[in-house]
Amino acid sequence: xxxxxxxxxxxxxxxxxxxxxxxxxxxxxxxxxxxxxxxxxxxxxxxxxxxxxxxxxxxxxxxxxxxxxxxxxxxxxxxxxxxxxxxxxxxxxxxxxxxxxxxxxxxxxxxxxxxxxxxxxxxxxxxxxxxxxxxxxxxxxxxxxxxxxxxxx
Amino acid sequence: xxxxxxxxxxxxxxxxxxxxxxxxxxxxxxxxxxxxxxxxxxxxxxxxxxxxxxxxxxxxxxxxxxxxxxxxxxxxxxxxxxxxxxxxxxxxxxxxxxxxxxxxxxx
Numbered sequence: 001x002x003x004x005x006x007x008x009x010x011x012x013x014x015x016x017x018x019x020x021x022x023x024x025x026x027x028x029x030x031x032x033x034x035x036x037x038x039x040x041x042x043x044x045x046x047x048x049x050x051x052x053x054x055x056x057x058x059x060x061x062x063x064x065x066x067x068x069x070x071x072x073x074x075x076x077x078x079x080x081x082x083x084x085x086x087x088x089x090x091x092x093x094x095x096x097x098x099x100x101x102x103x104x105x106x107x108x109x110x111x112x113x114x115x116x117x118x119x120x121x122x123x124x125x126x127x128x129x130x131x132x133x134x135x136x137x138x139x140x141x142x143x144x145x146x147x148x149x150x151x152x153x
Numbered sequence: 154x155x156x157x158x159x160x161x162x163x164x165x166x167x168x169x170x171x172x173x174x175x176x177x178x179x180x181x182x183x184x185x186x187x188x189x190x191x192x193x194x195x196x197x198x199x200x201x202x203x204x205x206x207x208x209x210x211x212x213x214x215x216x217x218x219x220x221x222x223x224x225x226x227x228x229x230x231x232x233x234x235x236x237x238x239x240x241x242x243x244x245x246x247x248x249x250x251x252x253x254x255x256x257x258x259x260x
Contacts, residue, residue: 017211017220018220019211019218019219019220055213055218057215057216057217057218059216062167062168063168063216064168064169066215066216066235066236069215069236099216099217100217100218102211102213102218
């Protein structure tokens with residue numbers, strides 16, 4: 001049976017138009033990512049839904065594969081948690097998840113600059129990954145056996 | 154000393170990208186321009202003259218986004234962009250400006 005683990009990348013946006021860089025290392029025993037959800041989690045309060053608050057790009061395996069380009073919106077009332085969107089990314093052990101989030105909010109008031117109206121907020125990227133089935137500590141056990149053989153000589 | 158070409162070669166090797174062509178690529182933008190969008194699919198464009206762009210300029214692509222800092226000395230190295238690339242200047246250009254890239258077309 002495949003074991004599933006969830007990994008959360010939280011990004012804090014503190015300025016209007018900010019580019020937030022993503023540099024995140026996944027645990028080295030993750031073998032594959034098969035789903036993601038990216039959403040606003042705190043900071044924005046509006047009575048209306050906002051279809052776009054920012055743009056998200058995520059690359060896997062230390063910039064070898066660009067897999068996610070997505071719009072992030074704001075939901076005033078969350079009635080149902082969004083379903084995971086499908087991914088199928090074999091992971092190289094210990095590599096970085098990189099990318100960026102760009103705040104693209106516009107002021108809803110025509111004569112108010114977005115910088116005056118802006119309030120800090122956070123978004124989260126939830127990654128759903130499978131644990132690698134390989135035996136762990138292979139390297140350390142091979143070192144041990146070599147040492148044992150050397151000791152025999 | 155920091156060498157753009159060596160850095161690019163190392164990046165390509167680390168990311169297992171095999172170049173079919175490497176060349177210089179320039180885009181000249183006239184006075185008054187405040188936004189420019191172009192496409193670079195299946196290729197990488199390394200911006201080499203970020204320091205000559207107005208502070209506050211936003212460069213955005215499918216893979217990377219960067220706002221040119223006001224403290225221009227903090228701009229480190231060169232970065233690559235791919236896909237749909239959009240350049241937004243904080244104000245319309247007062248002088249004509251050239252964007253200089255090293256273009257890598259991958260096999």
